[in-house]
Each structure stands twice: as C-alpha cells, then as structure tokens.
Amino acid sequence: MTELTLVQAVNRGLQEAMRADSDVLVLGEDVGVNGGVFRATEGLFKEFGAERVIDTPLSETGIVGTAIGMALYGLKPIAEIQFLDFIYPAFDQIVSELAKFRYRSGGQYPCHVVIRTPYGGGIRGGLYHSQSTEAYFCHTPGLKVVVPSTPADAKGLLLTAVHDEDPVLFLEPKRIYRSVTGEVPEGDVRVPFGVARTVREGTDVSLYAYGAMVPPTVEAAETLAADGISAEVIDLRSLVPLDEAAVIASVEKTGRAVVVHEAARFCGYGGEIAALLAEKAFYSLKAPIARVTGYDTPFPYALENLYLPNAQTIAHAARATARAT
Amino acid sequence: MTELTLVQAVNRGLQEAMRADSDVLVLGEDVGVNGGVFRATEGLFKEFGAERVIDTPLSETGIVGTAIGMALYGLKPIAEIQFLDFIYPAFDQIVSELAKFRYRSGGQYPCHVVIRTPYGGGIRGGLYHSQSTEAYFCHTPGLKVVVPSTPADAKGLLLTAVHDEDPVLFLEPKRIYRSVTGEVPEGDVRVPFGVARTVREGTDVSLYAYGAMVPPTVEAAETLAADGISAEVIDLRSLVPLDEAAVIASVEKTGRAVVVHEAARFCGYGGEIAALLAEKAFYSLKAPIARVTGYDTPFPYALENLYLPNAQTIAHAARATARAT
Amino acid sequence: MYRYIARTVNEDALMAKSTAPKSSPTAEGASEGSLTPERRVAAYRLMVLARLTDERCLVLQRQGRIGFYVPLQGQEAAQVGAGLALEPGDWAFPAYRELGVALTIGVPLGSILDQLFANSGDVTKGRQMPNHFGFRSHNFVVASSPIGTQITQAVGAAMAAQRRGDAIVSIAFFGDGATSSNDFHAALNFAGVFKAPTIFFCQNNGWAISLPRAKQTQSPTLAEKALAYGFPGEVVDGNDLTAVYRAVRAARARALSGEGPTMIEAQVYRFGPHSTSDDPRRYRADAELEAAKQKDPVVRLQKELMAEHLLDETADRAIWEAAKAEVAAALTAAEKTAPVDPHSFLDDVFASPTPRLVDERVRFEELLRDGVVKP
Amino acid sequence: MYRYIARTVNEDALMAKSTAPKSSPTAEGASEGSLTPERRVAAYRLMVLARLTDERCLVLQRQGRIGFYVPLQGQEAAQVGAGLALEPGDWAFPAYRELGVALTIGVPLGSILDQLFANSGDVTKGRQMPNHFGFRSHNFVVASSPIGTQITQAVGAAMAAQRRGDAIVSIAFFGDGATSSNDFHAALNFAGVFKAPTIFFCQNNGWAISLPRAKQTQSPTLAEKALAYGFPGEVVDGNDLTAVYRAVRAARARALSGEGPTMIEAQVYRFGPHSTSDDPRRYRADAELEAAKQKDPVVRLQKELMAEHLLDETADRAIWEAAKAEVAAALTAAEKTAPVDPHSFLDDVFASPTPRLVDERVRFEELLRDGVVKP
C-alpha cells in the first residue's frame, strides 16, 4: 500500500501493465518525452522507450485508428486522448469501428483498445477542457466505460481495462487528479468492471454519482446526516457494464433516488439510471427521481462554479427528495 | 394540397426554401447531378445550378465545416449527410463548433446550419445504413433535433428548420421515405418546433414515438383497441426542443407510459422521456415505464426484423404496461 | 527563405527522379518484378472467376436472392495483381469492392457467397451487408462501410508488425473518393512519420458514386499526395496486371527494407454502377464507359496471353467454362446453406455478455416463445 | 503510365518555378509588395505592444489575476505582417495564439484584456478560456480550442463571399501541429476544388506542445502540402515582417483574382511555453531557444528601422514607454471592470430559450435566492 494521488495511481497502473506485458504500449499527444500534459505517463518514456511510449502527431483519428490496427494485430495499445473534449476527431473510429469490430466480424476480430482521457470541469478549463460527454459512449453498444473516483480504483480499474478483451473508455476525473489521495495496493490488484461501490450506507435516500462528483456527493451526505437524513452514496464507477443490481437494490431500501453528474442533463447518463429505476424499481419508489447535473448549456468558463453540481446543490435536491410525500 | 411521399415532401421543402431565398443552398455528396442517393435533392441542380446545389468531395468534415463558415458569413446552408451513420467525420464540427458558436461567442456568431440526413433501419442496410443515434445530438446543448413521420411534417418542419436561427439536425426516417404518403400543403406552411403531435387520443396508456416508429406504434394502438385498451399515441417529432408539457399531460391522463425508438436502449432518448416522467409526472404514474427499443447491440443485417421494434412488440409491452398493477 | 512552389502544373518534375522504367509487358528479369507465365495464366483464371462471379451476383440481386451487391468489373487486374503480390502473413485491409483480392489470396468462393447470402456459413454471421467481407483465416480484415477508416487501421497493424519484428506488410485498399477522407490524411501522415510498412493501394476507378475524379481534388494525380507525407507515390495502369503486380512488389520490398510506405494509384474504371442501389446513367456519359471498356483488363490479359501463346481459344473456353461451373456449384451450395441462427444477433457484442445483454436475451427468448416476434 | 514520384528529397525541384525573388529587405517597388516606412514603423509599434502585453500577461497569470494565458513571443512579425496585409471586410479565423493579429486589425487592447479577465466587458461574455478571442466588429471569428476546425470554416466563409460576389478573402491561422488535423485536409481539399479565396496562414513555430516539427510529418516543408490539393504553398521567414506582408498580399491578390487559395508557412519559433500550463524545459533544449532568440523578430525590425534611419534610440524608447503605458492603463481599466453577470451562463444557447432552458433558469434563480449557490 502506498499513498498516491489519483493521477499517480493511473501512472502506476500504466507502469505495472507495461512491465507485465511487452505487448502493452501507450500512444498519444505529448505522452512521451513530456510525460503527458497531466503527467499521467511520467517516467514511462524513460523506462520503456519510444517504441512503447509513442508521441504521435496531432491527430486523434490517427491515434485511435492506428491503435485499432495494433489491437487487431495482437498488441494491447493504450491510447491517451489529451482531453475528452478533443476525442471527436476520433469519434468515427470509436463508434463505427472500435465498438463494432468484434460484432461485425462475427467474433473473428476482437478489438481491445483502452482509451484513457481526462474529463470534467472544475479546473477553469472552459468549454473545451471541461466537458463530460460519457453518455455518447455509453449509448454505443460494444464499448465499456469506466470512471474511477479514488486512486485505488484508478489503478485497479485501469489494470482490469488493460486485461479486458473489449474496448474500454477510461475516463479520468481531472479535477481530482491531485486533490484526492488514498492508499493504493502494490502489484496487479484489479477492480472488476460491473460492480458499483457503496461509499456510504444509508436508508432514506440513494445518491448515485461517479468520478469527480463522488466527493461532493459524500459531502452532501454528511450534511444530510446532520439534518437526520440517512443518505446512501453509490459510486457507479463502471458505467458500462452498469451494476444494475446494486442500483436497484439501493432504491429498494431507500425508496428515493438522486442521480448526480456533471454532464448536461438532457439525455445524460442520469436519464438511464432514472429510466432503469422507473422500470425495474417502480414499486419501491416513494418520490420523484431527482437529477442534479450540469445545465443544458455548453460548459461556461467564468461561471463554471455556478454551472457544476456541488455539495450544496446535491444536498438541496436530496433533502427535497427525502422529504417529498 | 398534394399527395406526396415523405421524400418528395422533403424535396418540395427544399425547393420552396431555395426559391424563396437565394441565400439558401444545398451541399453534400451526390446531391447535385445525381439528385441525392435517395433522390431528396432531385431536380434542384437543374433549377438552381452548381453554385447552390454543391456536390462536395467525400468529406463530412468538409461539408459541415464549410457549411458553418457559410452560415457565419450569412448564407443559409443545408448540408446533406448521406446516411446518419456517416456523420461522425463531422462530429467534431457539429458538437464542438456548430452547437457552441452562438454561446461561446457571447451571441456574436449565430450559426444557422441545417443538417439533413436519413436515419434508421428496416431497409436491409446493416450496421452502417440503419443506425438511430439521435441521442448523441439531443445530449449536445445548442443543437435542435427534429424527426418528421409524415410528409406534411417533413416539409413543414424542414421549412421551420431553414428559417430557424439555430443549428438544426433534421433526421429523415428513410424506411418510410416512400411507404408513407400524405397530403402536403403548397407553399411556405411551417410546422413549429417544440410541439408534439397527438396522433391518436387514448386514456389507458401513453405511447411515445417518433420517425419511422410512429406507423407501427399506431398499428399497435389499433391492436390494443381491439383488446379494449385505449392507447394515446404521441409523435414527439421535435426531440429538441421537446414538448415536455405534452409528454407530461398525456401521462397525467393515462398514468402509464411506453416509449418507443429504434435506437439501442441504454442511454437512448427514451431514457430522457422516462426520467422526465419519473421526475415531473411521478405522482400520476400507475405502472413502471416501459421502453420498446433496439437491443444494446450494434445494428445487425440479416436479423434486423428481430432487432427492430414492431407493432407486435410495441403492443405486447403496452398491454403489459396497461395491465400492470 | 522566400520560395514559391509550383510543382503542381509541372508534370515533368513529377517524373524527374523516376526510379522505374516505363512499363512494358515484356520488361521482365528482376525476380521481384516478374510473374511467371504460369502465374499469369493463373491470374487470368482468377480474373475470369471474379468477372463471372460479379455478373452472376448482379443478377442474383436483381432477382432478390441477395440484398445488395457492389460490382468490381473493370478492376480485376488491379485486384488480382495486388493480391498476387502479397505473401502469406501480410494483412489486407479492404473496402467493400475487394472481392477479387479475397479470391486471389485464397478465400474460397463459397465463403464469399455465404457472406453475400448472410447465411449460417457466413463467418461474419450475417451481421453486415453483402460485400463487407472479413476472413481472419486469410488476414483479410473485415471491411466496414465508412469510407477511409481501414486505411489508418492498416498503418496501426503495420506498426504492430514492425514492433513485433514480423517481416510482413499491411496493405490498405481504397478508392479515389477515399483520398478526401480524414483517415487518408491521418493514415499517410502516421505512416510517413513512423515509417510503417504499409502499402496504400488506391483503385482510382474514376468515380466516388456520382462524383468524378476531377471534382474530388485538384491535385493532378492522387499518387502525388504521398509526397505531402514524405514518401513516394506511384501511378500505375490498373488494367495492366503485370504493372500492378510489379508496383506492389516494389512497395512491399521497400516496406520490408524499413524505408517506409508507398502509395500506389491504380488507374482503372468502374464499369458498373457504384452498387446495385445506383443508376450511373444519371450522371455519366455512355461514351466514357464505352471508351473505358476498350481497355477491359480481362480482355487485355486474354489478348496478351494469346499473343504470347500462353493461351489458345480452346484453353480459354475451358477457363471460362470451369469458372462458370465453379460459380454455379458454389451458388447452389450457398443457397442450400441454412439461414443464420435467429438468436445470433445478440452475440459478440462483448467477449462475454454483460448482465444487460443477458437480460435482453431473456426478454428476446420470451418474445420468441410467446410468438410476439417471429424468426 | 508507370512513373515514380520522388520530389520529396529534391529541394531544388521545389523551387524550380519560383515566381518571386528571394526576399531582401530592400526589395520594394511593386506596390502590393511594399510597406511604406510609416507602416513599417507602425508595425514595429504593434509588435512592441504585442510583446509587452504578452510579457505582462504571463506575469498576471503567475499572480493568479488571469486564469490562463497563451504567449505569442517570437511570432510578432508573422502576426503583424499578416494582419497588415488584410483589408477591412476580410475575415480572419484565428486559433488561440493570435493576439497580435487582433491588435493589428484594430481590436482595442482593452477588449483583449477584458476577454483575458472574462469580465463584463468581454464581448464573449466570459464563456471561453483566455485567448479564445472573437470580435465580430472586426470579422475576427471567435477562436475555439479544438485544433484545426477554423480552417474548414474559413473555406466556407470564402465560398460564401465568392457566391455573394464580395471582393474579400478569408484567412485561416493555425500552427504546424494543426497540419496533422482532419480539418487541414478537408479545408485545403475543398479550397482547391472550389477555388475558394482563402489564405492558409500556418505559423510553424517549431512545436506542437512538446512535439517538434520533425516528428509531426515527414514532408520537408509544410507549405508543400498545398501541392497535394492543387495550389501553391510558400515558405516565408516569419521573422521578416516585410516578407510575411508581401506573401500575404500576393496570396490575397491571387485569391481575389479567382485563382484560388494559397498556403503560407511562416517559419517562426515559439519563445515561451506552449501555454502557462506548459513547462518546455521538459522537452526542449535551451540551446535551441537561444539560437532562435538570435532571430527575434522585434529586434530584427528594430535594427532594420535603425539602419534605415527610420528609428533612433529616443524614438525607440518612446515607443516602448508608450506601449508600456498603454498596457498599464488598459490593465487598470480591465481590472476595474465588473465581473460577468452570474445569470449569463444560461443565455445564448439558442436565439431564444427553449422551455427546458426557461425551467433551468427558474431553478437556478431559486437556488440563488435560497442561498444554495453563491455567485
């Protein structure tokens, strides 16, 4: 066990995976000599060389397209997209190719690429260094999507991603890259996909969150506790595959649900959680399902603190949900 | 009034708009001499010439990127993307640029581009000529998204799109391009955005659909009527802005809801409708909200008839919903 | 430092450093560049087989026996020539028109027809439209519809081979229209930077559906686009089997020697419609087609072989008859093959199904059982 | 038809058809190519102002007074030279580093600082990160972060101007790294095909963050990539104000005459970090920077003007002092300007708010009123 920041845990996960298997390589913009703009690939170039830590030209199409070719050939490429906001030049390769290779080849061509990318707001990054568009990818059959909120999960989910046989989008909450620290096990300790993490148990209302929204959601739960409201906090962390059983079980206990995410609300991931509950936990529900999310606007720069959910807005909605009759 | 097919109505809409305003132009692949692969632009090249009906190179990036530049300059470009499945090379221009220009320029640069594109299955088009990924665009603040299901709406919504001040994604249900005919008013008769169409009134269950799913949903309602179940069918048609009032009002009456779409279920548009109802019509709901959708797989070729919702599967789900206690 | 570049209109400059002789059917000698008489006759057989398969498939589609078809007529020499130049272990990244390449590298005709019929013999399990072939057995990577995407993937595979130390190349097949795609740019740029052992094989058949070559780009040739990425491009007469073969062999040797990629523009002509959904009379002149047909690659090779006494009329007739019989037999077999399993559309989304997919299968089974959906 | 293209290593061939003389500071005459002494001194003033603004902003960022900053030092001559060559009515599509262009075409320094401070004077309403300027008043289209997107848009605007019959050009500003982007390819291809009156102005500052020019692409120059799209590209010394001006004027004349686009590669060097988030010591040698600083474009013009007696030390000192005062005054004003209205982030999504956005505003007002969120 070592105390690490979240971004350090990502770095250790990469190092671990690359040491264990020479087929694992990293490619992307500024990942080599520079160690990544957030330093997630720090030290890897030195240890593994330019053949396995590949600085690419400025083309996300090229990064993901060549990563797919490498994966088809049998390597295990980990592509870094510098910001989720810049993934769109690769969107065609991701949704049309990566997600569909196994299926459309009748299982002949698995295509195991891990795409790592920092996402989310709160770093004064404005429209193009802050977005959370996980719903696009979650709506794309054939992709797995995971989001750690702790250093241990960052490393553990990343190792699972690298060893998975399917394409994985690994979203890193850059806002808490350095602000969250925690114990991280040494070695190849993996966190399975498809299993949510109950951060805090509670009986009155279920709060679902992931990534950088987990800390303020926990903070909100603490505030609520002071008001006598017992909130359960579920860190979804594996968005696809989703731990539906855990999502449903919590509401079966509490009868009330609040879904939290940074992304715009309309057609966001929270809609799926709400729809799932409205279908499969309907008879347990005692109150309207609330969503605390970004607004349905592009991501603003100067006023991002007003745009983003925080402990206060989450607690506010959760209180209303817990008390609704 | 003239009896037209849906694709003819699109064609008339384009012609009408181009005759009325010389700033309106059309660009895309095979739209000129060839009249479009579905013939939606038939005759326009002859009438308006190569300057206003522009055959472009094979680059959706180029099509949408140049259309944005034209719109910024003051023209009213209508870009055709040959199939929605091929829009992804333009995805960066659409989500990063088109959707955000007005906002990020502080209102200085409205960016009014209409993107027309055929979408949906049922034509034996396989993975890449069948998809329904409207949810990606609906989750992108700054874009409007509309889907006609009748010839009159095709022309009327298209004319509204061309005269709107915001970017509009105009999705054409290619499966019913020719199979659905109807009366279409002559001239500049517009159908407003943000207003759902009640296709059939009912009291027992609300069926929400759009595009090519409207005809089987209506057929399902007819089957249900024979069983003594009165189904209301709402054609959402304007996905963004959504007629939330109409969506909610229907469930306030029926207490039961079924959402139908071709797209994969997970994080699909149906999730938003369900979430909206679970939040704002919660106390009216008498049964779990059902979704009848495509499966969470890529779109198959040989077995598309098993993949797609049809009148039977819709009726089946609606019956269960109407009878749930 | 002020300099002005004007190569664009200077065709001579293009050829200044030509490293290969003008093609001539008799120029043989260098073993890399030569095809033995036997292989040329074998190539002719393949071209005839491709031609006859194509003719038959167009009819099958009109009869509604297959759902769609993309013809390759006019491109037989380019495809067979390129296919012959590959070695086992090389990876091909085709588009949808490469039936002739598949045949050449040894994919059985029956497997091809199974894909066109999307039956239970189809190794891609009926998941894709006809012509989107994929045969892992032959390193013939499954084609997709979005134009250009395979080009970048081919570069990635080549980089992987390079890293593994495998002495193979990847070859990306694409059309003239695809040179306008994002992936063309990304792929050639990456290949140049990483010296990937990739061959960019562009079949310029004159058209991207209804858009003629001249309206796709202003560069005089497509091949010279390679220069923008720091490696050579070459124009080759795609109706000339030997010229195509030789160009691909040279590119292959270059790639394996570590010098990097090459782009080859094989100039051909699409005799048929873009696909069975297309009507070329709307946009192209009959005269253009007629002129192109004068250079029919199958006829050309037939004449060459006859002139060289490698073929006579009897042998030729036998080749056509044998091919016809092969197509007929394969067709009968494909039509007899059972349809694809109705449950199979739920497989292969992931290596193993997620709980959500397990649920969906249960739901689907119930619908089947209750007769709500019918296979 | 078998030809082999090998221009790539042939620098001479590149220059074969050079239509312009090698640059020389004294080569004047052709009115299009000449800058009057007065304009050169004015240009120097702008370059000094840009330099001082830049230095000040780097400090402001370190002090936490602005959130982020993208420096332009080393690129002043390229930006001012290009800006001077434009005419009112021309449309500029900048990236994030084009502060110097904005100043040159007349954007007040105060407006620029308001954007950097994202205050209520910012015409983009505090919606974007610093340096993502947009001034409709000056046809300076609002910059975005995704690399390359503005290049295609510039082509569209030029096509629109062409269609309207407006005698203007569009100019796209982008870096060396952006030549690898999808939009570069699409934009140049469309511009070539449609003969769009666009100038592709690439400031090759040697780096795309940490990736040196040599690793971005294998083509010897970036300018020659234009040839792949059928129009000329030109390399120009970006430290030479006159050379840049002349190249842009020539490209502008060519565009207006209907001959189509031109690409210009202005070779400069990025003196500073990529942005205030970057630490170039991690990836680049001090020596390289020092060598580049020997060619400092501001010093170069200063020396030229002095040698030509268009400037003496007193006048020079006055220019620097005046610029310093201007920056200080503008800064004071910007810092005094009120912050952006807290409700404003909900505006301008659409021309008028949808019901959903009206609802969200109501919800937001309630949160504000109840003290749940605090501006």
Ligand SMILES: Cc1ncc(C[n+]2csc(CCOP(=O)(O)OP(=O)(O)O)c2C)c(N)n1
């Ligand atoms: C990204 C994308 N855009 C549009 C299409 C529709 N489309 C299919 S084939 C084709 C033309 C391709 O032309 P070319 O590359 O020359 O290949 P050819 O068909 O001539 O072999 C087009 C536009 C597509 N498949 N993918």
Ligand SMILES: Cc1ncc(C[n+]2csc(CCOP(=O)(O)OP(=O)(O)O)c2C)c(N)n1
């Ligand atoms: C599509 C995209 N990918 C990645 C980035 C991150 N990024 C910002 S600037 C930059 C380098 C740009 O280099 P260049 O085009 O040479 O411009 P310069 O910064 O040198 O002026 C990168 C990779 C981005 N903004 N957009």
Ligand SMILES: [Mg+2]
């Ligand atoms: Mg073609």
Ligand SMILES: [Mg+2]
């Ligand atoms: Mg640069």
